[in-house]
Amino acid sequence: MEIVVQKYGGSSVATTDKIKKVAEKVIKKKEEGYHVVVILSAMGDTTDTLISLAKDITDNPSPREMDMLLTTGEQVSIALLSMALNAKGYSAVSFTGSQLNIKTTSIHQKARIKDIDVLKLRKALKEDKIVVVAGFQGVTEDNEYTTLGRGGSDTSAVALAAKLNAKCEIYTDVDGIYTMDPRKLPRARKIDRICYEEMMEIASLGAGVIHYRAVELGHKYQIPIYIGSTFSDNIGTIITNRGGDSMEETVITGMASSTDDIQVTLLNLTSSTESLYKLFGELAAGEANVDMISQMLTEDNKMHVSFTIPKTDVQLAKEILNKWKEEDESIQWEVNTDIAKISVVGLGMRSHSGVAAKVFQLMAENDIEIKMITTSEIKITWVVDIKDELKAIQLIGKEFGLEEPAE
Amino acid sequence: MEIVVQKYGGSSVATTDKIKKVAEKVIKKKEEGYHVVVILSAMGDTTDTLISLAKDITDNPSPREMDMLLTTGEQVSIALLSMALNAKGYSAVSFTGSQLNIKTTSIHQKARIKDIDVLKLRKALKEDKIVVVAGFQGVTEDNEYTTLGRGGSDTSAVALAAKLNAKCEIYTDVDGIYTMDPRKLPRARKIDRICYEEMMEIASLGAGVIHYRAVELGHKYQIPIYIGSTFSDNIGTIITNRGGDSMEETVITGMASSTDDIQVTLLNLTSSTESLYKLFGELAAGEANVDMISQMLTEDNKMHVSFTIPKTDVQLAKEILNKWKEEDESIQWEVNTDIAKISVVGLGMRSHSGVAAKVFQLMAENDIEIKMITTSEIKITWVVDIKDELKAIQLIGKEFGLEEPAE
Numbered sequence: 001m002e003i004v005v006q007k008y009g010g011s012s013v014a015t016t017d018k019i020k021k022v023a024e025k026v027i028k029k030k031e032e033g034y035h036v037v038v039i040l041s042a043m044g045d046t047t048d049t050l051i052s053l054a055k056d057i058t059d060n061p062s063p064r065e066m067d068m069l070l071t072t073g074e075q076v077s078i079a080l081l082s083m084a085l086n087a088k089g090y091s092a093v094s095f096t097g098s099q100l101n102i103k104t105t106s107i108h109q110k111a112r113i114k115d116i117d118v119l120k121l122r123k124a125l126k127e128d129k130i131v132v133v134a135g136f137q138g139v140t141e142d143n144e145y146t147t148l149g150r151g152g153s154d155t156s157a158v159a160l161a162a163k164l165n166a167k168c169e170i171y172t173d174v175d176g177i178y179t180m181d182p183r184k185l186p187r188a189r190k191i192d193r194i195c196y197e198e199m200m201e202i203a204s205l206g207a208g209v210i211h212y213r214a215v216e217l218g219h220k221y222q223i224p225i226y227i228g229s230t231f232s233d234n235i236g237t238i239i240t241n242r243g244g245d246s247m248e249e250t251v252i253t254g255m256a257s258s259t260d261d262i263q264v265t266l267l268n269l270t271s272s273t274e275s276l277y278k279l280f281g282e283l284a285a286g287e288a289n290v291d292m293i294s295q296m297l298t299e300d301n302k303m304h305v306s307f308t309i310p311k312t313d314v315q316l317a318k319e320i321l322n323k324w325k326e327e328d329e330s331i332q333w334e335v336n337t338d339i340a341k342i343s344v345v346g347l348g349m350r351s352h353s354g355v356a357a358k359v360f361q362l363m364a365e366n367d368i369e370i371k372m373i374t375t376s377e378i379k380i381t382w383v384v385d386i387k388d389e390l391k392a393i394q395l396i397g398k399e400f401g402l403e404e405p406a407e
Numbered sequence: 408m409e410i411v412v413q414k415y416g417g418s419s420v421a422t423t424d425k426i427k428k429v430a431e432k433v434i435k436k437k438e439e440g441y442h443v444v445v446i447l448s449a450m451g452d453t454t455d456t457l458i459s460l461a462k463d464i465t466d467n468p469s470p471r472e473m474d475m476l477l478t479t480g481e482q483v484s485i486a487l488l489s490m491a492l493n494a495k496g497y498s499a500v501s502f503t504g505s506q507l508n509i510k511t512t513s514i515h516q517k518a519r520i521k522d523i524d525v526l527k528l529r530k531a532l533k534e535d536k537i538v539v540v541a542g543f544q545g546v547t548e549d550n551e552y553t554t555l556g557r558g559g560s561d562t563s564a565v566a567l568a569a570k571l572n573a574k575c576e577i578y579t580d581v582d583g584i585y586t587m588d589p590r591k592l593p594r595a596r597k598i599d600r601i602c603y604e605e606m607m608e609i610a611s612l613g614a615g616v617i618h619y620r621a622v623e624l625g626h627k628y629q630i631p632i633y634i635g636s637t638f639s640d641n642i643g644t645i646i647t648n649r650g651g652d653s654m655e656e657t658v659i660t661g662m663a664s665s666t667d668d669i670q671v672t673l674l675n676l677t678s679s680t681e682s683l684y685k686l687f688g689e690l691a692a693g694e695a696n697v698d699m700i701s702q703m704l705t706e707d708n709k710m711h712v713s714f715t716i717p718k719t720d721v722q723l724a725k726e727i728l729n730k731w732k733e734e735d736e737s738i739q740w741e742v743n744t745d746i747a748k749i750s751v752v753g754l755g756m757r758s759h760s761g762v763a764a765k766v767f768q769l770m771a772e773n774d775i776e777i778k779m780i781t782t783s784e785i786k787i788t789w790v791v792d793i794k795d796e797l798k799a800i801q802l803i804g805k806e807f808g809l810e811e812p813a814e
Contacts, residue, residue, distance in 0.1 A: 016463035050483070056423035057487050058494035065493070068501050069486035072479035076457070079476035080464050086472070087465035094475050098505060099550055143506055 003125065003166035004029055007039040007135060007157035011173045012230040013077045014044030021231060023084035025171070026130060030090065035125045037164065039135040039157040040081060042073025063108035064144065067137075071097065071145045074134035074153075082132050092130040095120065097137035097145070102156070104138035104146045111138055111146035113155065116163045133160065151211020158214045162221035170210050175229035176237035177205055179402035180255045184393050187403040192235070194253055195242050201345045201379040204256040215239060242347065251348040251355060252400035257393055259386055261291065261308040263336040263372060264317055269303040270328070276305065282320050288313040292341070292374045292381060306372055308341060308383065339371065340389035343381040344396060356380055362395045410532065410573035411436055414446040414542060414564035418580045419637040420484045421451030428638060430491035432578070433537060437497065442532045444571065446542040446564040447488060449480025470515035471551065474544075478504065478552045481541035481560070489539045499537040502527065504544035504552070509563070511545035511553045518545055518553035520562065523570045540567065558618020565621045569628035577617050582636035583644035584612055586809035587662040592800050594810040599642070601660055602649050608752045608786040611663040622646060649754065658755040658762060659807035664800055666793055668698065668715040670743040670778060671724055676710040677735070683712065689727050695720040699748070699781045699788060713779055715748060715790065746778065747796035750788040751803060763787055769802045 006026065013019050022038075030036050050069050054061045061069075078094035085092035100121060104111035124131045135153025138146050148155050154170060161168035177199075180188040196219035199205060203212040209227055218225045218239060228236030269275050276295070283290055293307045309317055314335065321333050349355050356375055359382065363370050368391065373382040384392050397403050413433060420426050429445075437443050457476050461468045468476075485501035492499035507528060511518035531538045542560025545553050555562050561577060568575035584606075587595040603626035606612060610619040616634055625632045625646060635643030676682050683702070690697055700714045716724055721742065728740050756762050763782055766789065770777050775798065780789040791799050804810050 016460060019464065053423060053483070053487060054490060057426065057490045060494070061490040062493050065486045065489045065501060068489070068503075069483060072482045075479045075482075076460070076476060079472045080460060082472045082475070083461060083464045083468040086469050087467070094472060096475075096552075099552075145503075145506075 001033065001035050003035040003037060003164050004169060005037045005039060005157050005161040005164065005166045006169045006171060007153055008041070008230055009153065009170075009172045010041040010044055010047070012171055013040055013042075013081065016080065018230075019043075019077070019080050020084050022171075023081060023088055025230065026081075026085065027088060027090055030130060034167075036130050037121065037125070037160060037166065038081065038130065038132045039153055039160065040074055040077045040132065041135050041153040042070075043077050043080075046073040046076070067108045067145045067147045070147050071134070071137045074136055078132045078134050082130075085130055085132070090130055091128060092132055093124050094132040094134070096134045097156075098139045098143060100133060102138035102159075104140060104148065106140040106142075106144065106146065108144075108146055110149040111140075113138060113148065113159045116159060118160075118163050121160075121164070148213075151213050154211045154214035155217060158217045158221075158223055158225060161223045162217065166223075167226070168218070168223050169226045169228065170214075171228055171230040172209055173230065174209055175232055175234040176227050177209060177239075177254070179253070180393065180397060181257070184257055184390060185255070185397045185402065188397070189402055189404050191237050191253060193238050193240060193242075195347055196239060197378060198253050198345045198347060199239055201376070202254060202256045202343050204258065205254045205345070210239070250346065250401060251352045252344045252346040252396075252402065253348070254346075255342065255344045255393065255396055255400075255402055257340055257342045257389060259340050259389065260310055261339065261341050262311055262314055263306060263308050263339050263383055264321070265304065265306040265334050265336070266321070267302075267304050267332040268298070268330050269305060275303070279305070279320075279324075280307075283309070283317065286313075286316045286320065288316050288320075292372055292383070294372050294374065308339070308372070311337065336371070338386040339383050340386050340392075341381060341383050342389070342392055342396070343379055344400065345379045346400075347378055349378050349380075358399065359396070362399060363392065366391065366395060368392050408440065408442050410442040410444060410571045411576060412444045412446060412564050412568040412571065412573045413576045413578060414560055415448070415637055416560065416577075416579045417448040417451055417454070419578055420447055420449075420488065423487065425637075426450075426484070426487050427491050429578075430488060430495060432637065433488075433492065434495060434497055437537060441574075443537050444528065444532070444567060444573065445488065445537065445539045446560055446567065447481055447484040447539065448542050448560040449477075450484050450487075453480040453483070474515045474552050474554045477554050478541070478544045481543055485539045485541050489537075492537055492539070497537055498535060499539055500531050501539040501541070503541045504563075505546045505550060507540060509545035509566075511547060511555065513547040513549075513551065513553065515551075515553055517556040518547075520545060520555065520566045523566060525567075525570050528567075528571070555620075558620050561618045561621035562624060565624045565628070565630055565632060568630045569624065573630075574633070575625065575630050576633045576635065577621075578635055578637040579616055580637065581616055582639055582641040583634050584616060584646075584661070586660070587800065587804060588664070591664055591797060592662070592804045592809065595804070596809055596811050598644050598660060600645050600647060600649075602754050603646060604785060605660045605752045605754060606646055608783070609661060609663045609750050611665065612661045612752070617646070657753065657808060658759045659751045659753040659803075659809065660755070661753075662749065662751045662800065662803055662807075662809055664747055664749045664796060666747050666796065667717055668746065668748050669718055669721055670713060670715050670746050670790055671728070672711065672713040672741050672743070673728070674709075674711050674739040674741075675705070675737050676712060682710070686712070686727075686731075690716070690724065693720075693723045693727065695723050695727075699779060699790070701779050701781065715746070715779070718744070743778070745793040746790050747793050747799075748788060748790050749796070749799055749803070750786060751807065752786045753807075754785055756785050756787075765806065766803070769806060770799065773798065773802060775799050775802075
């Protein structure tokens with residue numbers, strides 16, 4: 001009998017009524033003839049409540065004790081879902097990460113799954129039970145409780161699906177992945193199929209739906225991941241090994257835009273690889289998360305470098321740059337905070353050249369200045385002034401068919 | 408270094424502020440030069456909140472899943488106390504029942520401790536850590552989570568103390584065991600020392616302070632149990648192998664009274680052991696909790712039997728008795744619901760005969776009818792009309808010195 005791993009997020013199990021609805025959805029799958037393994041997150045804002053209890057005690061709780069605290073959240077939801085399944089006449093059994101021997105590294109709060117001993121789980125499935133597993137958690141070799149960090153439950157689900165050679169379904173409160181955040185492109189289209197590489201290139205496409213790490217794991221073990229809505233029967237999105245399977249592939253699958261970064265430009269650096277190494281080395285040492293980088297040489301053998309970093313890292317960047325300026329007064333630098341960073345991604349770009357050219361053309365025709373651009377095989381990212389953000393998004397959305405067809 | 412096991416109940420850890428105060432108390436003990444092991448209950452009414460979540464799901468949750476749910480309560484409090492201890496600069500580590508391998512029978516919700524593997528715990532103490540343990544919980548051989556039922560955390564504490572050959576201290580929101588419930592004897596005296604047998608004979612003396620099972624375990628392994636207040640430094644009560652250690656032992660150590668029972672009297676039973684066996688057998692089969700029993704033979708070889716049962720079992724008793732009456736119309740029975748059941752207990756009774764006589768005398772002199780009486784070596788229990796309850800308590804309290812001395 002085929003196995004399906006279903007994961008339900010915190011908002012899907014936020015109340016006992018919602019847990020009962022999840023039970024119905026699980027039972028439906030079971031009745032379709034599958035063995036069902038369910039991975040749950042903690043109910044609603046339980047995790048936040050637990051964190052605030054810890055903050056009441058100390059500003060600096062030990063990561064080990066935080067994990068001891070936080071792992072209770074999923075344990076509550078798995079017990080309740082098992083009860084709900086039992087109450088509807090289905091045999092179900094819940095397991096914590098410790099009970100299932102979900103072995104992780106020993107870095108508390110940021111553990112990574114090493115292996116899962118699925119013996120106990122397979123035994124329960126053989127007894128025709130629905131198995132309900134606490135997501136987000138595991139244990140070290142010494143049976144110390146660990147959590148997997150952000151997106152942990154998604155990762156648990158994909159890892160279990162890989163171990164069980166099962167289908168993987170992630171249920172949440174949206175009904176799939178969209179070509180673009182509908183707050184910025186109101187008629188954004190739901191994507192039927194998207195490939196792992198595309199999802200990984202624009203992690204924000206899955207923001208709040210599935211975590212990057214889970215997609216990465218799905219890619220590694222070639223597990224197709226279905227994303228759908230817990231409380232509707234709309235068809236969702238499948239993340240798999242390749243994009244849309246129509247003969248004529250879409251060139252662009254999705255788009256993202258962020259106004260959370262700033263652009264830093266340095267003029268007149270001494271042109272050497274060493275100085276670049278030094279600059280980005282110091283930024284990395286300070287854990288500033290540099291994203292786009294572009295550089296060019298000037299006639300007098302100096303270098304201009306421009307890069308983007310998150311707004312939260314701006315203070316750090318300024319300190320590093322001021323120190324440099326003290327050493328070499330010829331260096332000038334400026335910061336632009338009013339930028340938007342727009343990205344498009346599409347496996348189709350590999351075979352369709354000229355996407356970058358099309359972007360240049362669209363922006364130029366509409367008087368939008370491109371302040372910086374970087375390209376990869378399946379992704380183009382460029383920076384525009386924040387005032388031009390929505391206009392640029394609309395132009396791209398229309399040109400590359402990212403919106404619902406007009407009725 | 409000597410080990411102390413301290414147990415703090417739910418009301419002692421009801422808020423994060425209270426948990427910080429508990430941390431101070433634990434540290435004080437540590438600073439006195441002890442290794443400290445702390446057993447905690449769940450915070451305040453957490454357990455009730457979890458139970459009501461389960462009730463929202465189903466009226467009849469599986470005991471296994473209830474244990475999965477309830478064991479999260481203590482896990483939260485141990486994590487928070489460890490954080491509080493760490494924050495004050497003390498090395499502390501928390502363990503669940505599963506992590507400490509507190510092996511129990513496999514009867515969920517009513518498990519009994521079989522053994523505790525204290526290897527991990529001793530290792531942590533050796534590293535000079537304060538060890539914080541989740542009370543009330545354990546695991547089966549298959550690592551299924553279990554709970555110990557009512558009074559479970561007390562039992563965990565005494566069991567650990569026995570395994571570690573440690574002192575045992577139970578902290579709660581009262582400062583010891585009193586000679587009598589102060590709501591009924593306002594000037595009831597705090598008892599300095601009481602022996603296990605006395606506590607076990609009148610379980611209600613420790614009601615809300617320490618559970619019967621824990622006292623039983625303390626007795627079995629000869630672990631003295633200290634009962635004190637979490638938030639005051641008043642001297643509490645020690646439960647140990649013998650009562651007060653003054654040369655002249657008090658005759659009566661404590662008193663209890665209950666109005667939760669009814670008295671059933673059957674007249675004209677056919678006098679045979681078989682009929683008694685049948686009567687109490689049927690009551691037991693219905694799980695009616697018969698307490699006192701007295702019988703007498705009449706001249707015509709019939710038997711009168713009188714017994715007490717909890718009010719909650721009265722319907723059940725009536726059904727059984729009515730069936731009997733159908734079979735033998737000569738049987739008459741009556742129920743008296745307006746009774747109080749008063750007990751006195753004292754190791755001193757063994758050597759001081761005449762306590763029963765004194766009770767008879769006091770009641771007679773004050774026109775209080777004794778409706779039934781049973782005696783054991785260290786306990787006398789008698790039934791009076793409910794209207795006479797407080798008067799009888801005052802008379803006994805005064806006669807046997809159960810009140811604070813007048814100032």
